[in-house]
Amino acid sequence: MITVQFMKPFYTKVSGTKLRLVFAYQYFSIMKDDEIYHFIPIEGKEMTVDLNTMQVENLSEVFVFQRGNRFIRLPLYQLLLVSNVNEHLMPILEGSAVDAKPAKDEVEEMDVEILGLIHSLEEENLSRLIDDALAERNEALFYDLIMQKGKLNGGYAM
Numbered sequence: 001m002i003t004v005q006f007m008k009p010f011y012t013k014v015s016g017t018k019l020r021l022v023f024a025y026q027y028f029s030i031m032k033d034d035e036i037y038h039f040i041p042i043e044g045k046e047m048t049v050d051l052n053t054m055q056v057e058n059l060s061e062v063f064v065f066q067r068g069n070r071f072i073r074l075p076l077y078q079l080l081l082v083s084n085v086n087e088h089l090m091p092i093l094e095g096s097a098v099d100a101k102p103a104k105d106e107v108e109e110m111d112v113e114i115l116g117l118i119h120s121l122e123e124e125n126l127s128r129l130i131d132d133a134l135a136e137r138n139e140a141l142f143y144d145l146i147m148q149k150g151k152l153n154g155g156y157a158m
Contacts, residue, residue, distance in 0.1 A: 002079070005029045005036055007088035012096060014051070019096045021047040023063075030065055030072070030083065037065035037072055047076065047089075054093055056080060122152055 010024035023046065028039035044061035059077035066072075079085055126149045133142040 002074075002083040003031045004083055004085050004088050005031050007085065007092075009092065012092070014096055017051045018057075019049045019051050019093065021049065021092065023047075028063075028065075032072065035067055037067045037070075040064050040066045043073070044076070049089075049093060051093065051096065054090075056089075119152070123149065126152065 006027075006029045007023075008027050009021040010027045011020075011022040013020045023039055024041060026038055030037050030039075042064050044058075044063050046058070046061065048057045049055065050057055056076055059075065059080070061076045062073055063076065063079060064071055064073050074082075126145055130142060130145045130149070133139075133145055
């Protein structure tokens with residue numbers, strides 16, 4: 001079994017719901033058969049994690065560890081299976097998940113945009129219903145829908 005001795009990302013960046021962890025020399029080490037192997041960034045050097053699902057996305061990335069003239073090459077999926085890397089990864093992810101939440105201004109902008117879309121859809125629906133009332137020559141329904149559209153547009157029928 002391989003155990004992670006030390007794991008500290010050299011660089012982290014949150015982009016939306018993705019967390020990018022970049023590792024450098026001496027920032028990641030594993031123990032195998034009572035010997036410590038240090039990470040060397042000659043192949044893969046980063047993990048990409050989806051913060052919504054907490055799943056590592058680039059599982060085929062190959063990490064290389066070295067001890068003297070001996071090397072261990074491990075794809076991320078294998079490293080996740082045969083080691084305790086999750087124990088070291090979870091505190092990093094939990095700290096970064098807070099950063100991934102949208103800012104209050106972004107939420108307010110989304111709410112305004114959504115309300116605008118809803119208003120447009122309601123207006124289009126009322127226009128379609130007005131056309132149907134005219135086609136059916138239903139005068140009472142026509143005036144009722146005109147009043148509803150006027151209320152929707154702040155008192156102005158359009």
